[in-house]
Amino acid sequence: MTSQDSLSTRPHYSPPWNNVTIIGIAGSSGSGKSSLSRAILSALNLPWVAIVGLDSFYKPLNEEDHAKAHRNELDLDAPQAIDFDLLVELLQDLKHGPHVLVLEGILALHDPRVLELLDMKIFCEADADTCLSRRLLRDIAERGRDAEGCIKQWFAFVKPNFERYVEPQRKVADIIVPRGIENTVAITMVTQYIERKLIEKSKAHRAELKKLGSDCENEPLASSVAVLEQTSQLKGISTIIQDVDTSAEDFIFYFDRIATLLIEHALNNTNFAVKTIETPTKHVYNGYQRNGEPSAVVILRAGAAFETGLKRVIPDCKTGRILIQSNIRTGEPELHYQKLPGGIQTQDCVLLLDPQMSSGGAALMSVQVLLDHGVAEERIIFVTYFAGKMGLNRLTKVFPRVKVVVCEIVADYEPRWIEKRYFRC
CATH class of the missing domain: 3.40.50.2020 (Rossmann fold)
Known part of the structure; x- marks a missing residue:
């Protein structure tokens, strides 16, 4: 028997975090994606759930891009602004970490490679006026921006890109959630789905441990x-x-x-x-x-x-x-x-x-x-x-x-x- 044969036939242990459940939440800027993610996190009340924001994967800006951004002339709502290659690499290589990962961002359901890794796809829906008012309040209060710049960016980039890139994601979503965190029925559905997945993983993990015990119950102690x-x-x-x-x-x-x-x-x-x-x-x-x-x-x-x-x-x-x-x-x-x-x-x-x-x-x-x-x-x-x-x-x-x-x-x-x-x- 070769070493490769013995490696393939020896007992195997797979920890619970090796099969991460990934939930993708997309939607327009100001549609309530982050609030919905936090509501799901709170409803689950588990230490192994984490949120990853697509905002963390913007491509680095050069000096010219920085200057454009300060003038509200840089398009940050198009797929070209996001490093999807890095995102896919991170999701594929994720080994040690949460049992459940919530990926949220305006284009979380855009890349086909990301879609293949998702267990559930959610589109967060809200009317344009609500989204604009939320974005204005957030950017002025939390990001130190002025109202004129926010409105300029909204009509120049955010609204056109919503129609071109964001709204088509509704077609691939498993669940469309209107009203964000106010939609308690949708939040309950999502949390129940995640809980079922975790129960299935737990049963499989315990069964694997039990099988390992029965397979070697009467074996002598190893030389190691x-x-x-x-x-x-x-x-x-x-x-x-x-x-x-x-x-x-x-x-x-x-x-x-x-x-x-x-x-x-x-x-x-x-x-x-x-x-x-x-x-x-x-x-x-x-x-x-x-x-x-x-x-x-x-x-x-x-x-x-x-x-x-x-x-x-x-x-x-x-x-x-x-x-x-x-x-x-x-x-x-x-x-x-x-x-x-x-x-x-x-x-x-x-x-x-x-x-x-x-x-x-x-x-x-x-x-x-x-x-x-x-x-x-x-x-x-x-x-x-x-x-x-x-x-x-x-x-x-x-x-x-x-x-x-x-x-x-x-x-x-x-x-x-x-x-x-x-x-x-």
Whole structure:
């Protein structure tokens, strides 16, 4: 079997953000597109919905164009003013980000390439007098323009381009929304459609995680999983940590000790080069030196319990954070926050820290986040104290080049308790 064959047949994990639902909202200037977008965002009340304005994709202006713009003689309402190539590239390359993206702009439904990427197409409709009055109020109050210039631009460019480019977009729209945010029925229809799409994604994601578990349930642990040698000292520390009668102070002290041991063991998987030095007694010593600098990513909130041990081993380690929480209704892991160290893709290795792994859902999602940010799979080392066998197998089957360092293998789906005792809440 070739490496290409094994790559195509190995289990695959697709995070929820890999299939972004994109809603396009077009309409005349002043028709209420932005207000409608914000109303949809508010109605959904979810952290994974974002609005992208087509205004962000205007082509750069030269000095002559700037002068024309100040004289209200530059046509900014024609398709030629917008960099659709850049917009299409951004939409196609979007990997890590919102589950739902709302694209709004006067020509959001103009380019055929953009239309192919949209899941729902909306045209926001309002009569010309209303649009003109809204544009006047907005441009004078928010953009510091004068009424004469606004009216000049309206009749010279905005109105003709509406008839030529904007109004024809009605023909490709799935929904035509008159009265903007006053049309609560239309807003409800759109939000219900998006909610159905998110439910479908959630079900597919959970089914994929379940299938990964059943496919590797009886598989032996992969060679990439390193379990700490169960010495008498290690068992003694684990006994103190797991004893329900252990005081909070002792729990934190001994967990910091074991975190230090785990991180030291993880660094055995990094790259070293031979280095010759001179000792204080003038002897030559042939030793090793780490090739590059490691960084770490803490999976919040439990992973923060590893930080004391991390600082003991690597005091100046660059550290990032990822917040993944399971949905209380569905049990699906959800990415709420991520902040990674700068240049993480060039680091010698990245330690991914989480003291407990149960189903492996959060671990899979965290590794995928790192891969999406350019970290090579073989440079990722997942460090954990407790791990279920099924979660480990899920992770190593999908990402076989990821190394795992674990202190103890426990029963699958053991409840998370370490963070509660470590942080006393």
